[in-house]
Amino acid sequence: MERDELVQLLSPQGLDLLDSLPAWTSSADVVRTVADLRKQGHSPGLVAAVLSQSKLRTRARSKFGEFADRMLFTEAGLEQSTRLRVAALHAGRYARAGLRHVADLGCGIGGDALAFAAIDLEVTAAEADEVTAAVAAFNLTPFPRVRVLHARAEDVSLAGIDGAWLDPARRTTAGGTTTRLADAAEYSPSLDFAFGLGERMPVGVKLGPGTDRGVVPAGTEAQWVSVDGDVVELAVWTGALARSGVGRAALVIRGDAAHELVAPADSEDAPVGPLGDYLYEPDGAVIRARLIGDLARSNGAWMLSDGIAYFTGDRLVESPFARAFRVLERLPADERHLRQALHARGVGTLEIKKRGVDVDPAALRTRLKLKGDDAATIVLTREEGRHVALLVERL
Structure with missing residues (x-):
């Protein structure tokens, strides 16, 4: 926002006009709105300023709730x-x-x-x-x-x-x-x-x-x-x-x-072991804080592979710090046989999660040429260093 734009916005006319606008929506007819405000005698600069603020207020509700409707914003701010x-x-x-x-x-x-x-x-x-x-x-x-x-x-x-x-x-x-x-x-x-x-x-x-x-x-x-x-x-x-x-x-x-x-400090990872009945994906804050090992041990679980932010166990533990998946079955890790396995199961909608593998989920989803009425989630990762594809159920 430029200084002149802010001066216009902070005028009584500018603030009254801003507060009179309906909540911004993605379907708003911007051209018509600009034309209507210009017909009312508002300057081009003021119209641009209030419409920009209206859009920012709508975006700001995710951070400030109802307070956003009485605040002003800059894009970077x-x-x-x-x-x-x-x-x-x-x-x-x-x-x-x-x-x-x-x-x-x-x-x-x-x-x-x-x-x-x-x-x-x-x-x-x-x-x-x-x-x-x-x-x-x-x-x-x-x-x-x-x-x-x-x-x-x-x-x-x-x-x-x-x-x-x-x-x-x-x-x-x-x-x-x-x-x-x-x-x-x-x-x-x-x-x-x-x-x-x-x-x-x-x-x-x-x-x-x-x-x-x-x-x-x-x-x-x-x-x-x-x-x-x-x-x-x-x-x-x-x-x-x-x-x-x-x-x-x-x-x-x-x-x-x-x-x-x-x-007190970064935690050591839990020992690595084979895939259990459940797979856990730690919350990003836990991963960034490097507390995965403490979380795994507190859940009676172990790491799936060195350096991979998944841990696994044989019992379901509900935790705000990790998302749990039930492991349904192993699928072939290579792309051709994975495509055949998904086709055989009638999977047409696929969520792909991955850690420790070099793959673009969107590009892979296209190459799999999915057909069918069922939805599924797969996890592409490593188990004790080996590449695996897991069919899982999000819990």
């Missing part, structure tokens, strides 16, 4: 923003640690600051990008104990502040296109600044879930978070915000329930 359910858990950690005044350094559109303020923490939020800072100020207007600064994280005075939250910018927007930064050295503020601050005060740092584990400082708590099956972040906690004896954590949120697996 929405993509990087924390889901409200997760932000609320962050805020709770600060409150439990006794921290009453939090600096949100690199606050983006203000999602985390909103969660801090909602439990009556005092917040100093800072954002280096002028437009994004203005958007955050708008979103945080209902909270009197929040102040928003247009400033670099490195320039904010931390006098009187108990702890900090940093969500370094990992995306850049140019020409209307948002690009993810692949090199952590390009983050803003830098990780050196973030973790250096963590040596002086309690700090939480949000990173992408695929961040190189080598950047996580020793002695901190690294917590991977998944929401409804998607791994959404890695949070690194220091000082009073890090729990004693916890070096690795996998927080799994499904619906309104949250479950957590913790350990």
Whole structure:
């Protein structure tokens, strides 16, 4: 969003027009909507701004629920923003640690600051990008104990502040296109600044879930978070915000329930053994935290093969940390005989899961030339190092 666009949007006319629009849908007739708004006398710039915001508000409901309908967004800010359910858990950690005044350094559109303020923490939020800072100020207007600064994280005075939250910018927007930064050295503020601050005060740092584990400082708590099956972040906690004896954590949120697996460090994989009656696929947060071995052992199970994130066992164990499959039968691993086996079983709809094999499921599905009325799930992986194809039932 450009500065001039935001100025128009923040005018009384702009906000009234935005709030008057119906919820955006993929089937909306954009051309007709633009024409209707132009006939009403609205400028082309204002029409473009409100329609862009209407679309972003619809996308934002998956993160912010009904709050999205009263917020403003930037494209990059929405993509990087924390889901409200997760932000609320962050805020709770600060409150439990006794921290009453939090600096949100690199606050983006203000999602985390909103969660801090909602439990009556005092917040100093800072954002280096002028437009994004203005958007955050708008979103945080209902909270009197929040102040928003247009400033670099490195320039904010931390006098009187108990702890900090940093969500370094990992995306850049140019020409209307948002690009993810692949090199952590390009983050803003830098990780050196973030973790250096963590040596002086309690700090939480949000990173992408695929961040190189080598950047996580020793002695901190690294917590991977998944929401409804998607791994959404890695949070690194220091000082009073890090729990004693916890070096690795996998927080799994499904619906309104949250479950957590913790350990002092990466766990060793469980021993490898032959395929059992059930196959388990760990949640992505468990895989990222490298706690598969602990989870397998706690379920009386074993690894299917070295380096493969599946474990197996002979009894069904329900767990929020892994998806279970009943193994129905082994199928031929080579493609020609696999196709014949699926044809013989009348499989016309096929879900293909894979780990440890070099295959494109979409391309393989096409080559299998499936015909039939039945649906099935197969797992292509390795058992004790050997390639296998398993017909399974999702439980």
